[in-house]
């Protein structure tokens with residue numbers, strides 16, 4: 001057992017965690033813990049861009065950005081938070097540039113911007129160029145740049161530490177417990193402030209753009225402690241994943257002029273969104289693809305459609321979408337300048353997560369009461385700026401803006417807060433979890449349970465949902481959770497025991513899937529990414545509210561809280 | 576199709592030295608080598624140790640020797656390889672377990688070249704610094720690096736002298752030296768021009784072949800050498 005003491009601990013070294021670390025470590029003693037080496041974080045996979053109303057190429061302003069965010073989120077967005085985000089996005093992008101981020105440039109030397117789904121001029125009149133980008137590697141550049149700045153600033157890292165428990169005392173956060181992956185040793189980190197920035201949970205679905213390590217650990221660790229999760233029924237499916245693999249083809253491909261075509265070559269988005277067409281928000285495009293497939297209009301009777309870039313100049317494809325070109329060549333053996341690309345919707349982004357206010361403080365009830373010392377930012381958090389459906393480029397804005405706000409808030413908090421004593425035997429629950437897995441005499445295997453969960457979730461709880469399927473899915477999860485109780489590990493070693501870590505990750509996925517499906521079953525309406533075949537309309541009278549899910553026995557208890565509506569009253573969502 | 580793998584295994588708690596193990600798994604021809612390793616780990620032998628995350632060649636976790644070449648396991652399809660597919664850890668780093676190597680010396684060299692923008696002037700307020708597309712293009716290639724280590728561990732100069740700063744660190748230095756916004760070029764000269772700096776490079780080109788991001792590593796090293804020879808990195812007079 002080893003105990004470390006810091007003013008603040010940040011769990012996660014993606015964009016949100018690193019941004020928070022840069023802020024907080026200016027004045028406080030901070031450590032960043034990450035199960036991956038920081039530059040391996042999935043922020044590095046983000047392709048298309050970061051949205052900010054710089055107005056470099058044409059007129060734009062933050063209020064239009066805010067409108068698009070609220071409408072894109074099907075009015076479930078907390079508008080006070082969205083206002084902050086869209087205003088601060090502009091300075092955030094300048095700050096990234098100042099840190100050295102190599103944005104693409106216009107001829108006049110300013111940051112280049114391009115169109116993206118759902119981003120419009122003057123409240124929906126036409127697409128606008130708002131996405132600031134660095135080729136199709138914007139996330140890679142953000143992650144690298146923030147990590148570079150952390151090196152410059154001498155931020156303390158504990159790399160390859162896998163956090164499995166949150167410590168609390170007297171109603172406040174006071175640290176975390178982690179497994180050092182290289183040795184298998186358990187470490188206690190004792191601190192006044194704790195921030196979770198652990199990213200998404202896309203691995204609960206079979207087809208996903210998310211890394212193998214995106215298993216919702218932060219969300220699940222807090223949920224296991226009895227804290228609520230917000231709006232977990234909303235999971236975004238990105239329309240253009242590489243067929244069968246789920247690897248993302250950025251919306252920027254359509255921003256640059258790419259077109260979706262069904263099996264008969266028709267540009268079907270013209271029928272679904274006459275104004276924005278292929279650049280309609282993701283939930284709509286994903287549903288349109290599913291409807292085409294249901295109507296038998298897939299390609300060659302299979303469950304995919306085509307993304308067509310062949311009419312774009314080869315130079316545009318090679319210069320603005322080089323990584324996409326590489327993916328398509330490597331994984332499909334196709335040349336995007338000549339061949340149509342088979343695509344299908346892929347599980348992409350968790351709109352829901354750990355409820356926070358706009359200072360990234362975790363709030364733990366319907367009245368938005370913060371838990372002292374506890375913070376969350378990035379994809380694991382739900383501020384909520386994405387509502388029922390996130391707009392493209394808004395997650396990178398979210399991680400930078402709220403990572404920074406959270407880092408600042410935590411730094412201020414630790415200046416005046418007292419260090420809570422550690423609870424008695426802080427490592428006991430973590431050790432019990434590990435011992436149970438090592439001592440199991442069962443016969444179940446982690447990988448098989450995971451595969452079954454992923455396949456069933458894809459089938460029953462993805463783009464379209466219906467009561468009977470969701471109920472069946474809850475039974476399946478119940479059954480898989482039972483199986484998990486008799487999982488047996490083959491690896492009993494301590495050093496780099498990846499099987500042990502994957503067992504924790506699976507347990508997290510099972511819990512989050514249960515929350516997702518329970519909340520989806522209760523939401524008897526269709527809003528944003530949550531589409532019910534049996535309740536196809538949005539129902540503001542009954543469901544213009546955020547869900548909160550708490551663990552209760554082996555099940556989930558749901559409760560709700562109101563949405564903050566300031567500038568924009570809910571309207572019908574047409575594009 | 577059935578795919579045969581031969582993997583060099585090493586468990587520091589049990590083995591004195593590494594040994595080969597053979598496996599066979601059922602896969603699609605279009606599956607990645609990484610899918611095969613995951614299948615082996617998930618279904619056949621849960622003790623197999625490897626790092627991986629993104630599974631599509633962007634995070635740099637899973638560089639390893641595949642049929643004798645440094646490749647990312649997630650960026651090569653099984654149908655493109657003769658069988659049995661042999662898998663070994665990258666050469667030149669200590670093996671911690673199976674395919675997992677100690678990357679810390681690699682990152683230490685990365686940090687040594689000051690891989691961050693050095694700013695002397697005040698930042699402009701409420702706007703970006705300007706940079707022309709042509710200036711931006713000068714370091715485009717080296718911004719792509721994902722720190723996977725494939726170049727450095729395929730370099731004979733590095734094998735011969737583990738203190739050599741290595742291609743990856745030079746690529747990172749290049750990324751800033753040729754950025755018109757950077758104002759600290761002279762601060763990187765000591766490491767680059769020193770005994771274990773760029774002059775250890777013998778232009779063998781292994782690094783270019785190894786780089787999964789298609790970076791022309793040797794060209795970048797050449798440009799750094801030239802800048803050093805011409806005194807372009809000396810402090811401004």
Ligand SMILES: Cc1cc2nc3c(=O)[nH]c(=O)nc-3n(C[C@H](O)[C@H](O)[C@H](O)COP(=O)(O)OP(=O)(O)OC[C@H]3O[C@@H](n4cnc5c(N)ncnc54)[C@H](O)[C@@H]3O)c2cc1C
Pocket residue numbers: 011012013014015016017033034035036037038041042043044045046047048049050051138139161162163164197198199200209210211217218248250348349377378379380392393394395396397399
């Ligand atoms: C392919 C792809 C493309 C995208 N493109 C865009 C885009 O163009 N624009 C946009 O706005 N958004 C995009 N997104 C979304 C956006 O990239 C992510 O939502 C965002 O980067 C998440 O950042 P994060 O910091 O919250 O988490 P991540 O970057 O995922 O980082 C999570 C961190 O938490 C750590 N961690 C997790 N669990 C543990 C644990 N148990 N113990 C210790 N550490 C842990 C990990 O090691 C990692 O460091 C894209 C997403 C994907 C998948």
Ligand code: SF4
Pocket residue numbers: 719720721722723724725726727742743746785786787788789790792
């Ligand atoms: S230059 Fe290429 S091979 Fe070398 S570390 Fe970077 S990405 Fe890997």
Ligand code: FES
Pocket residue numbers: 626627628629630631632633634635636637638647648649650
């Ligand atoms: S797993 Fe990320 S590069 Fe291969």
